[in-house]
Amino acid sequence: MRSILTIILNDLKIFFAQRGNLVGLLVIPVLLTLVVGWSIGQIGGGGPTRLRVDLIDNDQTELSAILIEELRAANDALVLCPLDNDADDFCRLGEDPLQLDSAIERARSGRTSALIVIPAGYAAALEGFERINIDYYSLSDPLLPSPVLQSLNAVLQRAGSASITTGVAGALLDNLTAATDLPPLDKETRDGFLRSIYLRSQEMLTEQPPPVRFRVADADNEGEDGSSNGFNQSGPGMGSLYVMFTVLGGMAVLLRERRQWTLQRLMALPLSRAQILAAKIGVYFTLGMIQYFIVFAVGAAAGMDFGSDPPALLAVMAAFVLCITALTFALAPWIKSEGQARGLVLLLSLSLAPLGGAWWPLEIVPEFMRTLGHISPVAWAMNAFQDLIWFNGGFTDVLPEIGVLLAAAAVLFIFGIRSFKYE
Amino acid sequence: MQLMVETRNLRKTYSRPDGSTIEAVKGVDLEIRQGEIFSLLGPNGAGKTTTISMISGLVTPTEGDATIGGFSITTQSMQAKRLMGFVPQEIALYPELSARQNLAFFGRMYGLGGKALSRRVYELLEFVDLADRQKDRIDTFSGGMKRRVNLAAGLLNSPPLIYMDEPTVGIDPQSRRRILDTVKLLRDEQGMTVLYTTHLMEEAEELSDRVGIMDHGEIIAMGTQAELTQQVGEEDRLEFTIGAQEIAEDLVERVQHQTAGVTRILSNPPEQISDDSSESTPARLIIFAKRGRTALPQIIQTLDAADVDIQSVAVREPDLEAVFLALTGRALRD
Ligand SMILES: Nc1ncnc2c1ncn2[C@@H]1O[C@H](COP(=O)(O)OP(=O)(O)O)[C@@H](O)[C@H]1O
Ligand SMILES: [Mg+2]
Numbered sequence: 001m002r003s004i005l006t007i008i009l010n011d012l013k014i015f016f017a018q019r020g021n022l023v024g025l026l027v028i029p030v031l032l033t034l035v036v037g038w039s040i041g042q043i044g045g046g047g048p049t050r051l052r053v054d055l056i057d058n059d060q061t062e063l064s065a066i067l068i069e070e071l072r073a074a075n076d077a078l079v080l081c082p083l084d085n086d087a088d089d090f091c092r093l094g095e096d097p098l099q100l101d102s103a104i105e106r107a108r109s110g111r112t113s114a115l116i117v118i119p120a121g122y123a124a125a126l127e128g129f130e131r132i133n134i135d136y137y138s139l140s141d142p143l144l145p146s147p148v149l150q151s152l153n154a155v156l157q158r159a160g161s162a163s164i165t166t167g168v169a170g171a172l173l174d175n176l177t178a179a180t181d182l183p184p185l186d187k188e189t190r191d192g193f194l195r196s197i198y199l200r201s202q203e204m205l206t207e208q209p210p211p212v213r214f215r216v217a218d219a220d221n222e223g224e225d226g227s228s229n230g231f232n233q234s235g236p237g238m239g240s241l242y243v244m245f246t247v248l249g250g251m252a253v254l255l256r257e258r259r260q261w262t263l264q265r266l267m268a269l270p271l272s273r274a275q276i277l278a279a280k281i282g283v284y285f286t287l288g289m290i291q292y293f294i295v296f297a298v299g300a301a302a303g304m305d306f307g308s309d310p311p312a313l314l315a316v317m318a319a320f321v322l323c324i325t326a327l328t329f330a331l332a333p334w335i336k337s338e339g340q341a342r343g344l345v346l347l348l349s350l351s352l353a354p355l356g357g358a359w360w361p362l363e364i365v366p367e368f369m370r371t372l373g374h375i376s377p378v379a380w381a382m383n384a385f386q387d388l389i390w391f392n393g394g395f396t397d398v399l400p401e402i403g404v405l406l407a408a409a410a411v412l413f414i415f416g417i418r419s420f421k422y423e
Numbered sequence: 424m425q426l427m428v429e430t431r432n433l434r435k436t437y438s439r440p441d442g443s444t445i446e447a448v449k450g451v452d453l454e455i456r457q458g459e460i461f462s463l464l465g466p467n468g469a470g471k472t473t474t475i476s477m478i479s480g481l482v483t484p485t486e487g488d489a490t491i492g493g494f495s496i497t498t499q500s501m502q503a504k505r506l507m508g509f510v511p512q513e514i515a516l517y518p519e520l521s522a523r524q525n526l527a528f529f530g531r532m533y534g535l536g537g538k539a540l541s542r543r544v545y546e547l548l549e550f551v552d553l554a555d556r557q558k559d560r561i562d563t564f565s566g567g568m569k570r571r572v573n574l575a576a577g578l579l580n581s582p583p584l585i586y587m588d589e590p591t592v593g594i595d596p597q598s599r600r601r602i603l604d605t606v607k608l609l610r611d612e613q614g615m616t617v618l619y620t621t622h623l624m625e626e627a628e629e630l631s632d633r634v635g636i637m638d639h640g641e642i643i644a645m646g647t648q649a650e651l652t653q654q655v656g657e658e659d660r661l662e663f664t665i666g667a668q669e670i671a672e673d674l675v676e677r678v679q680h681q682t683a684g685v686t687r688i689l690s691n692p693p694e695q696i697s698d699d700s701s702e703s704t705p706a707r708l709i710i711f712a713k714r715g716r717t718a719l720p721q722i723i724q725t726l727d728a729a730d731v732d733i734q735s736v737a738v739r740e741p742d743l744e745a746v747f748l749a750l751t752g753r754a755l756r757d
Contacts, residue, residue, distance in 0.1 A: 003532055010517075010528045017519040261515035265576070268479045268509040269532045270501045423482045 003271055007279035008286060015287065024249070025291060029242040030298045033234050036359065037302055041230030050363065052091060052391065053148055054103040054115040055080045061123035066199075067159055071116075075151040081112065092387070092397050107137040109308065110392030114138035114148040126163040127194070139392075162201040166194050235299030236385035237358035240320060240378050242295060243288045244349040247324045250284040251332045252341035258421060273422060284328055288321030307388035312395040316388065319405035320381040326409040327377075329416025352376040361386070380404045427584050427616040428455035428478060432487035435473050447473040449640040450487065455618055455633075457583075460610050462627040463620040464743060465637030466755055471620040472512055474637070475588050478618075479509050491584065508577035512588040512620075514569045515576070518562035522553055522572045525561060526579060533580040547575040551605070567598025574602065578609075584616045585609065591626065606630055624743045624755055636747055643750050652741040655749040658686055659715025660739040661722065663708040666732030670708060674729050682721045684713040689752065705734065709748065 015021050055071075057064050071078065081091035082098050092111065096102070100117065107115040117135040125132035134156065138146060173193065177185060185193075257263040266276050296304070306313060327348075335341045353359065355369075356378025362370045373379045384401035387393035433451040438444045448470040455461040463471045476482040478489045480500045489496045491503040516525045526544045535543055548554040551571035561569060570590060577585055587606065591599045607630065609615040621627055627634050628648065635645040644651055670690045679685050689709040708731075712718040715738045726733060739745065747755050 006528070006531050010520075013524070014517050014519050260518070261511050261513035262517055264476075264481050264511060264513075265509065265515040265529070266532070267481045268504065268507070268511075269529070270504040271532070272501075423476075 004275055004279040004282060007266070007276070008282045011279075011283040012286065015283075025242075025246055025287075026294060029238055029291065029295050032241075033231070033238040033295050033298050034302060036238055037231035037234035037299070037304075039230065040233050040360070050079050050090065051075075051077050051113040051148060052111070053078050053080055054091075054098060054106060054112050055083060055118070056098065056100060056103060056115070057118045058120040059118050059122040063123035063126055063159075063198075064118045067118065067122075067155060070155040070158065071151060074155050075147060078148065078151060092391075092393070104137055108139065109394065110139045111387075111394075111397065112391070114146070114152075116148075116152060126159065127166065127198075162198050166198040166201070170194050231299045231302045231304035232389050233361060235296055235304040236382060236389070237353070239292045239295035239299075239317075240356070240381050241349060241353040241358045243291045243321055244324055244352065244378075245345060246291045247284045247288040247321065248328050248331075248345040248348055249341075250280075250287075250325075250328045251335050251344065252338045254280065254328075254332045255335050255338060255341060263422070267422060276422075277417060277420060281325055281329065284325045285318075285321055288324060289317065292317045292321065305389050307390075308392045309388060309394045312393070312398055313385075313388050315395065315402055316381060316384040316398055316405075319402045319409070320377060323377045323405045323409040323412070326412035326416060329420065330412040332416065333419040333421050352378050355379070357382045377405055377408060425457040426454055426490075427457045428453060428461075428489065428491055428618065430474075430478060430487065430489040433474065433477055433484050433489060434486035435470075435477060435482060436485045447640055448477070451637075451640075451642050453489075453635060453642065453645075455616060457616055458610065458614050459632040460606065460617040460619055460630050462631040462634045463618070463637050464622070464624065464627040464634055464747075464755070465620075466622050466753075469622075469637040470640040471622075471637055472588055473640075475586050475618065475620060479507060479586055480504055505580070506582055506584055508580060508582040508585040510574050510577035510585065510587040510590050512590075512592065514561075514573050516561045516569065516572060519560060521558050521560055522548065522564070523557040525572065526576055529576050530579045535579070543579060543581075547578055550578075551575045552601070567594040567601075570594050570598060570602065574605065582615070584618070586618045588620050589622070590619075591621070591623075603629060622755060624747075627743055634743060636743070636750070638747070638751050644746060648743065651743060651746045655741050655745050656713075658711040658713055658741065658745070660741075660745050660748070661710040661712060661715050661719060662737045662739060663710070663726070663733055664705045664735045665708055665726075666734060667706055668732065670706075670731070671729075674726075674731075677729075678710065678722055678725050681725055682712070682718050684715075684718045685710055685722070686713070687711040689748065691754070707754075709754075711745075711749075 055068065057068065068080065068083065072080065072084070079085070079090055082093055085091040085093060103112070103115045103117075106112045115135075115137040117137075119132060119134065122132055122134070124130075134152070136149065136152060138148065170190075173185070173190065254263075263276075267273070296306075300306070331344065335344070353376075355373045356362075356376030357365075357373060358378050362373050362379060362382065365373070380401045384398040387397045387401075391397070430451055430453045433448055433453075434446070435448040436444050436446050451470075451474055453461075453474075463474065465471055473482065477484045478491065478496055480496050480503065484497065492506045494500075494503040494506070496503045517528075520528070523544055526547060527540060530540045530544055545554065545557075548557050551574060553568060553571055553575075556564070556568065561572065564572070574587070574590060577587070590606075591602050594602075603626065606617055606619060610617055617630075619626075619630055631648065633645070633647050634651060635642045636651070637643065644654060675688050675690065679688055688711070691707045691709070708726075710718075710722060712722075719736070719738065723733065723736070744755055747753070
């Protein structure tokens with residue numbers, strides 16, 4: 001173990017002794033992170049354009065269904081969970097049905113933007129012109145405008161107005177029948193009449209412009225200026241891109257070490273091949289983590305968020321770095337020259353990064369590109385970062401992404417270790 | 424006499440990218456005794472580096488095994504490697520690090536640390552006369568200086584056995600002299616066993632207690648220098664450098680029949696030194712003869728009569744070059 005550490009430290013010392021490496025590790029990524037972060041912040045595309053909202057309907061009536069439909073119409077950025085969950089499980093529900101307890105927990109931890117609970121008796125209350133509470137849970141400050149709350153209010157206002165109209169109409173009807181001495185209407189006819197009035201008034205209210213309009217740029221209102229959101233995208237994005245540059249660059253170094261016979265000298269030492277390989281893997285893993293830390297430090301200084309689960313964030317970083325390290329070792333045996341290695345590093349980094357959403361969020365690309373993007377490990381890392389940073393997710397939320405990255409790493413390592421060229 | 428290195432039927436077959444295979448070493452049996460300098464002498468491509476790589480654990484033999492101080496290099500490689508130092512043919516140092524940093528790193532890998540490490544590193548820098556340049560990066564060193572640090576790196580663990588693979592390639596005569604003296608010093612003052620490879624007959628002659636001559640992956644002769652030269656008998660070697668011209672078959676036959684004592688004649692046509700060079704090695708005529716000095720006047724007369732342009736002639740007594748010539752029909756440097 002001590003020998004492995006000695007080799008890792010020595011290789012890091014050599015890496016840092018080369019000025020060109022410092023430019024690649026420090027200067028360029030830092031500049032890019034800032035530039036991309038600011039630009040994305042300016043165009044307001046920094047964050048997810050969809051908001052995850054849990055909705056529990058304990059009423060299950062036609063009227064509660066109308067409320068839900070209204071809510072969708074009021075703000076198409078809302079993804080109502082579990083009703084509107086997509087194939088990618090945007091709701092992060094997994095297989096479990098949504099329970100009140102877990103939904104409250106999700107809202108409290110910020111993994112969802114809000115939880116809306118429609119109580120049983122909602123329809124009855126509306127019809128009876130009674131008071132009823134819709135429970136709304138959210139992390140965001142109730143004094144600050146929240147897109148979800150605004151949408152809900154607008155919808156409820158309409159429902160309320162419609163219900164007043166119905167109430168008035170009902171009273172009118174009763175008075176009319178009493179005054180004209182007509183036989184009282186049977187209950188069924190009366191209810192049908194009132195419902196049609198309710199729906200008609202809903203309709204009319206809906207056709208009016210809603211009192212509040214939702215804008216994407218307001219997606220994250222945590223009292224910070226809009227541009228800092230850009231770093232939530234550029235930090236993980238540029239971090240992952242430069243992890244690829246730095247770690248994949250190891251292909252050329254491994255080749256050089258065999259050419260200059262320093263690898264062979266290591267093998268003439270009383271060391272096992274496994275120890276040498278472990279040390280070399282350790283070197284590139286360490287460099288990758290250093291690269292993430294550099295970019296994240298710059299992001300932090302510029303206002304990037306890190307979510308609320310640092311160990312989970314570290315785990316995602318480590319899984320991605322390990323995956324790229326494995327890719328490096330899987331490709332290294334096929335490299336014939338340093339020029340070839342450099343070309344491959346550029347090709348891989350510059351194609352896998354945008355494909356995986358390192359430059360801009362995958363949310364804004366067409367569906368098929370998003371699907372295609374998931375061949376890139378960057379996409380899985382960015383998904384996980386988004387879960388942690390935007391949705392305050394925890395370890396369990398990013399387990400699938402970590403799993404995919406580690407599985408890819410395992411497969412690539414098997415190839416790399418089997419064909420590693422000692423001779 | 425105790426054996427330090429013993430190899431049995433060492434073989435290495437490489438496969439080329441095009442699918443063909445090359446047998447770089449074809450069943451080598453070596454016995455290197457404790458405290459001797461053993462040279463592997465052979466032209467480029469003979470398989471010297473591959474042999475050393477196998478007995479130092481860099482390359483897994485395709486077949487066969489070797490023991491170092493009794494430890495098998497394939498099954499007890501850790502113990503075996505602790506007994507040896509290794510000076511590869513390449514400058515196996517980190518160019519970005521200083522001489523001292525390089526030695527300190529490899530020293531640490533042998534488990535040295537603290538005072539003992541710095542003492543050993545300084546001792547070796549003094550030994551190769553580079554203490555004043557210890558803080559300079561390797562990539563600022565001359566070829567000769569790099570070779571000396573390369574050598575020092577093989578001595579860090581004070582091993583009883585050291586391998587040196589062509590340690591004088593590409594350096595100036597002064598540095599070469601220094602290294603050859605160092606090798607002798609290691610044997611004479613520290614009792615080390617040295618396995619030295621070279622393609623230069625002079626180096627093998629100066630250093631070796633025993634020599635193994637290697638060609639095309641095989642040891643074609645092995646023994647002390649006296650034993651080896653006896654194999655070629657008492658013949659002297661007459662080396663004629665001649666102008667660029669073909670030597671006719673019948674002239675060769677005439678020389679052979681008309682001169683008493685001539686046993687064999689080799690004629691090497693001129694060769695281009697390299698593809699992009701207009702220079703070429705002069706044509707040579709090599710004649711083996713008993714009592715060469717006596718035969719010389721008669722041979723010159725015959726060649727003169729055939730209008731051969733003789734530029735120089737040398738008479739050599741039996742040496743390792745002659746052994747190689749006799750066994751392969753080629754000169755070592757070809
Ligand atoms: N890694 C390798 N792959 C394929 N062929 C090799 C390899 N190493 C050496 N050879 C071939 O094996 C032969 C012996 O090489 P080597 O041991 O380096 O000879 P020497 O050190 O005596 O010059 C040469 O023909 C060389 O081309
Ligand atoms: Mg060689």
